[in-house]
Every structure is written in structure tokens, then in C-alpha cells.
Amino acid sequence: xxxxxxxxxxxxxxxxxxxxxxxxxxxxxxxxxxxxxxxxxxxxxxxxxxxxxxxxxxxxxxxxxxxxxxxxxxxxxxxxxxxxxxxxxxxxxxxxxxxxxxxxxxxxxxxxxxxxxxxxxxxxxxxxxxxxxxxxxxxxxxxxxxxxxxxxxxxxxxxxxxxxxxxxxxxxxxxxxxxxxxxxxxxxxxxxxxxxxxxxxxxxxxxxxxxxxxxxxxxxxxxxxxxxxxxxxxxxxxxxxxxxxxxxxxxxxxxxxxxxxxxxxxxxxxxxxxxxxxxxxxxxxxxxxxxxxxxxxxxxxxxxxxxxxxxxxxxxxxxxxxxxxxxxxxxxxxxxxxxxxxxxxxxxxxxxxxxxxxxxxxxxxxxxxxxxxxxxxxxxxxxxxxxxxxxxxxx
Numbered sequence: 012x013x014x015x016x017x018x019x020x021x022x023x024x025x026x027x028x029x030x031x032x033x034x035x036x037x038x039x040x041x042x043x044x045x046x047x048x049x050x051x052x053x054x055x056x057x058x059x060x061x062x063x064x065x066x067x068x069x070x071x072x073x074x075x076x077x078x079x080x081x082x083x084x085x086x087x088x089x090x091x092x093x094x095x096x097x098x099x100x101x102x103x104x105x106x107x108x109x110x111x112x113x114x115x116x117x118x119x120x121x122x123x124x125x126x127x128x129x130x131x132x133x134x135x136x137x138x139x140x141x142x143x144x145x146x147x148x149x150x151x152x153x154x155x156x157x158x159x160x161x162x163x164x165x166x167x168x169x170x171x172x173x174x175x176x177x178x179x180x181x182x183x184x185x186x187x188x189x190x191x192x193x194x195x196x197x198x199x200x201x202x203x204x205x206x207x208x209x210x211x212x213x214x215x216x217x218x219x220x221x222x223x224x225x226x227x228x229x230x231x232x233x234x235x236x237x238x239x240x241x242x243x244x245x246x247x248x249x250x251x252x253x254x255x256x257x258x259x260x261x262x263x264x265x266x267x268x269x270x271x272x273x274x275x276x277x278x279x280x281x282x283x284x285x286x287x288x289x290x291x292x293x294x295x296x297x298x299x300x301x302x303x304x305x306x307x308x309x310x311x312x313x314x315x316x317x318x319x320x321x322x323x324x325x326x327x328x329x330x331x332x333x334x335x336x337x338x339x340x341x342x343x344x345x346x347x348x349x350x351x352x353x354x355x356x357x358x359x360x361x362x363x364x365x366x367x368x369x370x371x372x373x374x375x376x377x378x379x380x381x382x383x384x385x386x387x388x389x390x391x392x393x394x395x396x397x398x399x400x401x402x403x404x405x406x
Contacts (some may be wrong), residue, residue: 066250070135072115074254080315087149087308092212094301099335101298102167105291110163111278115270115300116295118159122263125256133252137261143251151243151258152265153219158240158268160231164277168226175216177230178325179209192242197319204362205319211328211355215333215348229277233263255310281330322376323359330355 078086100109128134129266182205189195247253274282285291313321330352336342337349 014069019027027380034178045234046345064366067136070254070257071252071389072313074135074311078311078315080312080320083308083311083315084320087305087312087321087324088328088331090301090304090308091325091330094305097294097298097301097331101294105294107285107291107295108167109274109278109282109285110167111160111270111299112282113295113305114159114163114302115267115274116301117274117306118263118267118270120296121259121298121303121306122267125260127262128256129260132261137257138252143247143253147243147247148258148261149265151240153269154236154240154243155262156266156269156273157236158233159257159266161229161236162275165226165230165233173223173226173230173327176213177234178322179212180234180308181237182209182319182322183240184234185242185322188235188238188242189318189392193246198365201362201365204358204365205323207358208323208355208362209325211358212329213355215344215355216329216351216352238318241313241321244310244317245318245321246311253314255307255314259310289325298389316366320362324361327359330359 098113102110107113125134165177169177185258186197186202186205195311199206244258312324316324325370333344333348333352334356337344
């Protein structure tokens with residue numbers, strides 16, 4: 012009897028076997044399909060994450076996303092005020108009268124910090140070497156050493172008023188250099204706004220002009236490297252996929268190399284006999300840390316705006332410090348200086364308004380091209396160069 016039941020059960024299972032096999036195959040096939048979709052989605056996500064974090068294009072997009080013009084210029088303004096106070100303490104209270112050596116300490120500290128960032132994989136990826144000639148990187152590093160070193164030397168050997176006059180001369184130099192090098196033109200409205208800004212800053216700050224032949228030569232020599240330095244920083248970031256930190260990492264060793272021979276030429280003797288105690292060394296180290304932040308914020312501002320806008324920002328800082336001292340600390344710079352500062356701020360407002368009215372396409376024409384993530388690329392491979400003629404690859 013049991014044998015008949017087992018036979019019947021066996022025959023029943025035999026009838027159901029094809030149906031069960033078909034259902035199992037469909038179930039497995041559906042699971043395989045779901046697993047394939049999930050795998051493709053994961054691969055696309057990993058490829059997208061790689062493009063955003065491990066390529067120069069992605070690093071540039073992240074910088075533009077989180078550090079726009081307003082953030083970059085505000086950052087630069089706040090750090091500049093801090094380093095003015097720090098350098099005033101180093102040069103005045105401590106008596107560290109070695110401007111080129113102080114600049115060298117700033118850049119060496121910046122290089123050490125960026126080396127730590129690179130060790131921790133926090134430094135943004137640099138673009139491929141073939142996209143930017145080494146001559147451009149070398150020129151920027153060399154010009155930056157002269158621009159920064161001569162600026163400190165000019166401040167030491169000239170009065171504050173004459174130093175401000177030299178800074179005002181940087182604005183027309185940038186406009187002329189950009190026209191000669193890149194055929195870049197600015198509107199007549201902007202020219203008039205810049206003239207108002209320059210005249211206002213001159214009236215506000217140029218109150219104690221003292222002529223010094225040696226200081227005059229240094230100031231005149233400094234104007235051209237300062238203008239070229241800002242132009243190169245702005246153009247390399249906007250026309251290539253360079254971020255501020257990646258470009259600083261490449262140019263800082265070159266800058267240090269050129270600062271070394273400038274020390275015996277422009278610094279007085281006696282650096283080794285300076286009192287390097289804990290208090291003095293701490294003040295110099297704080298100045299160096301702020302110097303790194305100033306260089307970084309200045310590079311961010313130049314990458315987000317333009318060389319001319321960065322100069323206007325510097326003049327804005329001068330006027331705000333002057334008016335802030337008058338309002339909050341009851342200093343008396345004189346009615347002429349107050350009127351000049353207010354006039355300069357009005358000119359800056361007009362210049363900023365004209366920049367904001369520019370078409371979006373004009374202001375973004377130098378942004379890096381964005382490539383879409385390709386799921387067939389592995390994480391260890393670089394993405395291919397985008398087709399510049401394909402509208403889908405243009406940010």
C-alpha cells in the first residue's frame with residue numbers, strides 16, 4: 012500500500028517537474044537581471060565618484076561648486092586683515108626687518124602643509140602635464156617670487172603713501188597687459204569705474220608721499236611682476252583644470268628657488284643673530300600660517316573672478332580698514348581721506364554691478380569641460396579627453 016502511495020507521489024512530482032523547473036529558471040533569471048542592474052548602477056556610481064574626486068576636472072568642479080566668487084573674495088578679505096595685524100606685530104613689535112626671509116618662511120610653511128595634504132591624499136589632482144606646458148608653471152613660480160618679495164621690500168623702503176600709489180598703478184598695468192597678451196577688452200563703463208576707484212583710493216591713502224630713489228626703483232620694478240602674477244593665476248585656473256591648491260603645489264618650489272638669491276640682495280645682514288626665542292618664533296609661525304591662507308584665498312579669488320577684480324578687492328580692503336578705524340576706533344584720517352574712501356567704494360559698487368550684468372556665457376567661457384561618467388572605466392583608469400565639439404561635454 013505504501014509502495015502505491017509513493018509511486019503515485021513520484022508520478023505526481025514527475026508531472027510537476029517541468030513546471031517547477033520553468034519557475035525556478037524564471038526566478039533565477041530575474042534575480043540575475045536584478046543583480047546585473049544593481050551592479051551596473053554601482054559601477055556607474057563608483058565611476059561618477061571617481062570622476063568627481065580623482066580627476067582634475069572633478070576637483071575643479073568641486074572648487075567652483077563650494078567656493079564661488081563671493082565665498083573666495085570674503086575668505087581672502089578676512090585673511091588679509093588678519094595677516095596685516097600679524098605682519099605689523101612681526102615687523103614692528105618684534106623687529107624682524109627681513110622681508111624676503113619672511114616671505115621665504117611663508118612659502119616654505121605653505122609647501123610643508125601641502126606636502127602633508129598630499130600624504131593624506133587631501134591635495135586635489137593636477138591636470139595631465141601635456142595640458143599645461145612646464146614653461147607656464149615655471150614662469151608663474153618665478154614671477155610670484157619677484158611679485159611677493161619686491162612687494163615686501165617696497166613696503167619697507169617706501170612710505171605707506173608711495174606704496175599705495177604703486178598698488179594703484181597695478182590696475183592699468185593689468186588692463187594693458189591683458190589687452191596685449193590676450194586681446195581682452197573691457198567696456199568704457201568699467202574703465203570709468205576703475206578710474207573713480209583709483210582716484211578715490213589715491214585721495215584716501217596717499218597722504219605721506221616721500222620720494223626715495225632706491226624705494227622708487229623697487230616699486231616700479233614690482234608693478235609689472237605683480238600684474239603678470241595675477242593674470243597668470245587667473246588664466247591658468249580658468250582656461251585649464253587647475254585648482255588653487257594643485258597650482259600652488261606645483262609653483263611653490265620654483266618660488267622658493269628664486270627667493271633664495273633675492274635674500275642677500277634685498278635683505279639686510281643679521282638674520283642669524285636675530286633673537287629666535289619661543290615668543291618671536293611663534294609670532295613668525297602665525298604670520299606664516301596666515302600667509303599660506305592668504306596665498307590660497309588669493310588663488311581662489313583669482314580663479315573665481317579676474318585679475319582686475321582681485322586688485323579692486325585689495326583696494327576695497329584698504330578703504331574698509333580706513334573707514335572701520337574711523338567709525339569704530341574714532342581715528343581721524345581727515346575729511347579728504349574719508350571722502351576719498353567713500354568715492355572709491357561707490358566706484359567699486361558700480362564696477363561690481365557691471366560685472367554682474369555680464370552674460371552668463373561670457374563669464375563661464377573658461378570653465379572646464381565636464382565629462383559624463385563612463386561605467387566601463389575602472390577606478391584605476393583615467394577618463395578619456397572629452398570631445399570639445401560635442402555640446403554634451405561643455406559645462
